[in-house]
Amino acid sequence: MGTDHIDTLVIGGGVVGLSVGYGLARSGDTVCVLDGSDDAFRASRGNFGLVWVQNKGLGRPAYARWTMQAAREWKALATELQDLTGIDVQLQQPGGISMSFDEKTLSESAGKLAVLGAQLGISYPYEVLDLPSLRRLIPEAGPDVVGAIYCELDGHVSPLRTLRALVQGYKALGGLLVTGVSVDKIEHRAGEFRVRAGDRTFSASRVVLAAGLANRDLAPQVGLSAPVRPVRGQLLVSERVSPFLRYPCHYVRQTGEGVVQIGDSKEEVGMDDGTTLPELARIAARAVRSFPMLANVNLVRTWGALRVMTPDGYPIYEESIECPGAFVVTCHSGITLAPAHSGPLVEWIRTGTEPVEVRDFKARRFDVQVNQAIAH
Template identity: 50%
Template sequence: MTLATRSSDIVIVGGGLVGASLAYGLAKRNRRVVLLDAGDAGIRAAHGNFGLVWVQNKGYGLGAYARWSRRAARAWQVFAQDLIDETGVNPMLEQRGGFHLCFDELELSKRQARLESIRVSLDGDYPYQMIERPALAALLPGIGPEVAGASFTEMDGHANPLMLLRALYEACRTRGVTVCGGQQVETIQHRLGGGFAINTRTAQIDAERVVLAAGLGNANLAPQVGLCAPVRPNRGQILITERVERFLQYPTPYVRQTDNGSLQLGDSMEDVGFDNGVTTGVIASIAARAIRCFPALAHVKLVRSWGALRVMSPDGFPVYEASATCPGAFVVTCHSGVTLAPLHAAPIADWIASDTTPDGIDCFGGDRFNMEPVRYEH
């Protein structure tokens, strides 16, 4: 078979939210970028997520991650406006804050303890409030009698994740990124003189640098270039209702009202390997919890449900690593690709383009797992 060959400064493997954000950022830095994606048969968290731009509770036990998430949330407004200016496609960011609803006093006090611990780890620069039921009822009309209160941070928000992905792809095309679908990368070779040969079944691409942004595919690709990204799937099931008149001005992780009026109900966390199906029991429990939050939802029709696979590292934090043995190879992977998109398109793109390591990412190297990479079959 004859392979189509081409060359590029940087090849990005994986065209989900992480890969597309990186490609956009690198193209903005005038790099010649080829974005390779396995295509429709691939597993794609980017197509099935909940759309939160979320800081609340992120980084409990690791201040660096709380700081990183906070930095991302603070960059989102400008990032969204840049995408609109560049492409005319609106990722529909709403960022007035977000609530996490609690159902009893114990849950509220545990929540407060966690958020306070994160606030201390960020030297106090972590605005959050605990809101008691009477005040909450004024902010979130229609909450159920079982809701005891909520935590709130003004940094949180939500976007339309599919419009975000579309805006990123539009921006990539405008800025000259070569986007190749249906290209599953099978092998990557580090050349002795430097650079890489990236091989799919039908093409070979030479590049000075290669970035692994293949989500769950990173687990198998990383060891080929001296990296470690032992990510595993974690399933989340999500429900969508018919469109209803707007009643919810703020997102919560259990219920959010999308820009088109439908309600998105989330979500489960299930360790079921690569099964991205849905199950009646989980759908029923997600719906029941949403009705406890907002009883009026009992009268709203469900129209769709799906399962999608999170890209989870063993400790749940991102993996950002430059290969020590194959210089020019990087891995970038995380389970909050919506929230972190502005950072992947800016400081992480800087790092890949010019080796300028951003502050605060040292603790995210894949070598922290200190384990033999595992091959996953799917």
């Protein structure tokens, strides 16, 4: 049985785990990321690729600040990854659009953002667009659309290119990536963690649990809690079409390759990551209602993936009191938050200086809180 010692062991090789691993390696840590088998349930496979701020954090201003900070740091991260790996993650941040089909919904959305701005003590960066204003930005908007909310901080990336850039960048910085392994047991003795994964044992001074849904079972082994559940999202992808959508919308975006990505659903179906015709039809119909020209575009792929959702929809960031040096990092906005996870969150893991914005996101909040509206 081999034993490898590292400073920090990250369990989970999706966008969240690799963002943390990349930041640790960039800071000089000896890091190993353990990733599961190809058939593992991966939220990263279904990521829509949005860098999204609007509507996030109502009632939780700390999360809104955390998200806004991450979005503002995305350009620097994208540039850094391209310089290091040569991979263009196709970041575009022209602002994002959330369309409405009725005036009541539009008014309610604007009202929520005004409240959020008041909670933050700032003038929230949004604009209410009537249909003529919207069509100046997106002429293809359909007749059923009455208006939209525009937020200048929003954008999108290629999630697959981003994941590939994080992998290559992490390796270029000296990080070790071990794939196809499943963690069986985590032990903590005399300030060291021993992690058994098949016939290998890894020894580390710190361990970061970034394994998505698997965190639910791993966290108690180090005195932590991760009450996460799967929420399925179904997605559709079209053939390549001529550019028409410069601004990403909440459920429709055009990628750098010209295909149109359409989402999504929020389904409580356990560990089923399949697709269903009724839900795909609903998703497609909404997209066509928003952009009638899509009615003549061929779909080439559909798939489902499982989000990692906490009871209130917000992240869990916590260090174990029982096993100091063990951290849990769980969220469902791994793309948006990648700069935060590779930056200030890593500094907390390395130095113990916890960002003010994450202090509200301990799992113990669920001991006194039954539920809140899910943060999208």
